[in-house]
Amino acid sequence: MSVPLTLLGLLEREPSHGYDLKRDYDTYFGRGKPLPYGQVYATLGRLARDGKAVAGEAEPGDGPDRKRYAITPAGTAEVGTWLAEPAEPEPHLQTVLFSKVMLALMLGRPAARYLDAQRARHLRRMRELTEAKRAGPLMDRLLADYGLFHLEADLRWIDTTAARLGELAELVRAS
Amino acid sequence: MTGANGTRSPLIEARGVTKSFGQTQALRGASVAVAAGEILAVMGPSGSGKSTLLHCLAGIFSPDEGEIVFDGQRLDQLSEARRTELRRTAFGFVFQFGQLVPELTAADNVALPLLLNRVRRAAAYQQAMSWLARLGLEGKDARRTGELSGGEAQRVAVARALAIKPKVLFADEPTGSLDSLTGEKVMDLLTDLTREEGTTVVLVTHDARVAAYAEREVVVRDGRVTTLEPSGTDGGFR
Numbered sequence: 228m229s230v231p232l233t234l235l236g237l238l239e240r241e242p243s244h245g246y247d248l249k250r251d252y253d254t255y256f257g258r259g260k261p262l263p264y265g266q267v268y269a270t271l272g273r274l275a276r277d278g279k280a281v282a283g284e285a286e287p288g289d290g291p292d293r294k295r296y297a298i299t300p301a302g303t304a305e306v307g308t309w310l311a312e313p314a315e316p317e318p319h320l321q322t323v324l325f326s327k328v329m330l331a332l333m334l335g336r337p338a339a340r341y342l343d344a345q346r347a348r349h350l351r352r353m354r355e356l357t358e359a360k361r362a363g364p365l366m367d368r369l370l371a372d373y374g375l376f377h378l379e380a381d382l383r384w385i386d387t388t389a390a391r392l393g394e395l396a397e398l399v400r401a402s
Numbered sequence: 403m404t405g406a407n408g409t410r411s412p413l414i415e416a417r418g419v420t421k422s423f424g425q426t427q428a429l430r431g432a433s434v435a436v437a438a439g440e441i442l443a444v445m446g447p448s449g450s451g452k453s454t455l456l457h458c459l460a461g462i463f464s465p466d467e468g469e470i471v472f473d474g475q476r477l478d479q480l481s482e483a484r485r486t487e488l489r490r491t492a493f494g495f496v497f498q499f500g501q502l503v504p505e506l507t508a509a510d511n512v513a514l515p516l517l518l519n520r521v522r523r524a525a526a527y528q529q530a531m532s533w534l535a536r537l538g539l540e541g542k543d544a545r546r547t548g549e550l551s552g553g554e555a556q557r558v559a560v561a562r563a564l565a566i567k568p569k570v571l572f573a574d575e576p577t578g579s580l581d582s583l584t585g586e587k588v589m590d591l592l593t594d595l596t597r598e599e600g601t602t603v604v605l606v607t608h609d610a611r612v613a614a615y616a617e618r619e620v621v622v623r624d625g626r627v628t629t630l631e632p633s634g635t636d637g638g639f640r
Binding site: 390 | 414619
C-alpha cells in the first residue's frame with residue numbers, strides 16, 4: 228500500500244485537512260494499522276514540495292496544522308497513472324520457498340517435511356482469516372478474501388512441488 | 403470430554419485401517435482420531451484414499467484390517483443391521499451430489515430421516531421447517547429439491563443431515579459443485595450449526611478454503627494419514 232498515493236487519491240476526492248485524511252485512511256485502508264499523524268503531515272509536506280498538492284492558508288482552530296490541502300493537476304495525473312498501472316505480481320514467497328526446497332534437496336535434508344510445515348503454517352493463517360472474516364464487516368471480508376486467495380495459490384504451488392519432489396531430487400543429483 | 407493433559411477424548415477413531423478394492427489398496431494402515439465436537443478436515447490428492455477413510459469411519463465400508471471405534475465400541479465388529487441403525491441415528495451425511503430425492507419437497511427431504519427414526523409425522527415436519535429456517539430456506543419448504551439452485555439444495559442436504567441431531571457429520575466435498583460464494587455460505591452455515599449443536603465433523607475436501615473452516619487438518623497420502631504440524635504424531639489429535 229502506497230501511503231502518499233493513497234492520500235493523494237483522497238485529496239482528489241475533495242480538499243481536506245490532515246485530520247480528515249487520517250480519519251478516512253484509517254477507516255478505509257488502515258484496517259487495524261492507523262496512520263500516525265506525524266506521517267500524515269510529513270507526507271502532505273512532501274506532496275506539496277513536489278508540486279502534487281498545495282496547502283491553503285492556515286485556518287483558526289486547535290490542532291497542529293489547520294491547512295486544507297488540495298491536489299494539483301500533476302497530482303491528479305500521478306494518481307491516474309498509479310491506478311491504471313497493474314501492480315507488480317509478488318513472487319517473493321514462492322522464491323523463498325523454491326530456494327528452500329532446492330537447498331534442502333542439495334543438502335539431503337527433508338524437503339517434503341519442510342513443505343508440510345509450510346503447508347500447515349499457510350492453513351493455520353487461512354483458518355485465522357476465515358474466522359476473522361466470518362465475524363467482520365464486508366470490507367474486512369474482502370480483505371481477508373484477498374489474503375485467502377493468495378495463500379491458496381501458494382498452497383497449490385506447494386502441492387505441485389511436493390508431488391514433483393522425487394523428479395526434482397533426481398535432477399539435483401544429476402547436475 | 404477433556405482429558406487431564408488438556409487433550410479431548412476421541413469420539414471416533416480409525417486404527418491401522420487397510421482397505422483394498424480388487425488389486426487397488428486404498429488404505430494402508432490409516433489411523434486418525436477425532437475428538438467430540440471437533441471439526442477435522444481430511445485433505446489429500448485425488449485417489450489418496452480420503453473418501454475411503456470417511457466411508458470406513460462411517461461404517462459404510464468394512465475395513466480389511468484394523469479397527470473403527472465409535473463412542474467406545476468397535477464399529478467394524480457390529481452387524482450390518484446395527485451399523486445401518488447407527489448411520490440412521492448417530493451419523494449425518496452431506497455429499498457433493500445426489501443425496502436428495504428430487505421429486506420430493508425440501509420439507510419432505512428433511513423430514514424423511516426423522517420419519518425413518520419413528521418421529522411422529524407432525525413433529526417431523528415441524529422440526530424440518532425449523533431446520534430449513536435455520537439454514538435460511540424459509541418459504542422454500544414446498545419446493546421440490548430438483549427445482550432448487552445448487553446452493554439451496556446443498557443447504558437442504560445440510561438440514562437433512564443435522565435434523566436427526568447426529569453425533570458425527572460426515573461431509574465429503576460438500577461444496578464441490580458450488581461456486582465460491584455459494585460454497586462459502588454453505589460452509590458458514592454448516593460450521594455455525596455444528597458448533598451450536600456440538601456435532602463432530604469429518605470434512606473431506608481437497609479445497610484449502612473449505613479446510614480452513616476446520617479446527618485441524620490431516621492429509622491422506624498413499625492410504626496413510628499424516629498430520630502436517632511438525633509437533634504432531636501421525637493421525638493423533640491435539
